[in-house]
Amino acid sequence: DAKTTQPTSMDCAEGRAANLPCNHSTISGNEYVYWYRQIHSQGPQYIIHGLKNNETNEMASLIITEDRKSSTLILPHATLRDTAVYYCIKSETSGSRLTFGEGTQLTVNP
Amino acid sequence: EPEVTQTPSHQVTQMGQEVILRCVPISNHLYFYWYRQILGQKVEFLVSFYNNEISEKSEIFDDQFSVERPDGSNFTLKIRSTKLEDSAMYFCASNRVYTGELFFGEGSRLTVL
Numbered sequence: 001d002a003k004t005t006q007p008t009s010m011d012c013a014e015g016r017a018a019n020l021p022c023n024h025s026t027i028s029g030n031e032y033v034y035w036y037r038q039i040h041s042q043g044p045q046y047i048i049h050g051l052k053n054n055e056t057n058e059m060a061s062l063i064i065t066e067d068r069k070s071s072t073l074i075l076p077h078a079t080l081r082d083t084a085v086y087y088c089i090k091s092e093t094s095g096s097r098l099t100f101g102e103g104t105q106l107t108v109n110p
Numbered sequence: 111e112p113e114v115t116q117t118p119s120h121q122v123t124q125m126g127q128e129v130i131l132r133c134v135p136i137s138n139h140l141y142f143y144w145y146r147q148i149l150g151q152k153v154e155f156l157v158s159f160y161n162n163e164i165s166e167k168s169e170i171f172d173d174q175f176s177v178e179r180p181d182g183s184n185f186t187l188k189i190r191s192t193k194l195e196d197s198a199m200y201f202c203a204s205n206r207v208y209t210g211e212l213f214f215g216e217g218s219r220l221t222v223l
Contacts, residue, residue, distance in 0.1 A: 032210060034210045034211070038153070041147070041199060041217070042216055042217070043114075043201050043203075043214030043215050043216050043217050044145075044153060044201070044212075044214045045214065046211050046212060046213070049210060049211060087153075089210070091210040092210075097155050097158065097166055097168075098145075098153075098155060098210055098212065099155065100152050100153040100154070101152065102152065
């Protein structure tokens, strides 16, 4: 089961939008895309998830391509506190064994 | 806002000793999990638990590990005879429905000497 692919690291200026890409070309029809983040070895924090439609909540927006092979997490106005490792995970909704990869280290700079 | 709480935040133990890590999941949650993260490595699934029994476990979760929900609020992870390689951050998580939206605690750091 191939996992997701994310860039190792990204930088973003404070106040600007952070766009974090994820490739999940082997996603199956019943798998959702979940995004989590981990701030400095704290517990992972759920951000958002989606199946095929774009989703938005108070933390972020998730844009999923029509073929569902990739997605982008958008933090609309990044702050210093958004500096974290962001994980893109594909998972069936009926089973929540999450397989974390290496994630993307997002650094928000002043 | 309700949260998952874990104790202790840090435990140091000698190799071969038994360790119990404790978690208080969010009160109306029904599904409970343990994950671990060895320093500098990925977060790894250990076990999921529902209705007083293990739903799924990983290959890491061998006979040295056990989980229990001894009362209506606590969820524990026991390591019977710790090894050096058990040194890690252990995260408890819970959710109300069986989806990938988990609520994680802040973790318990276990150091085995």
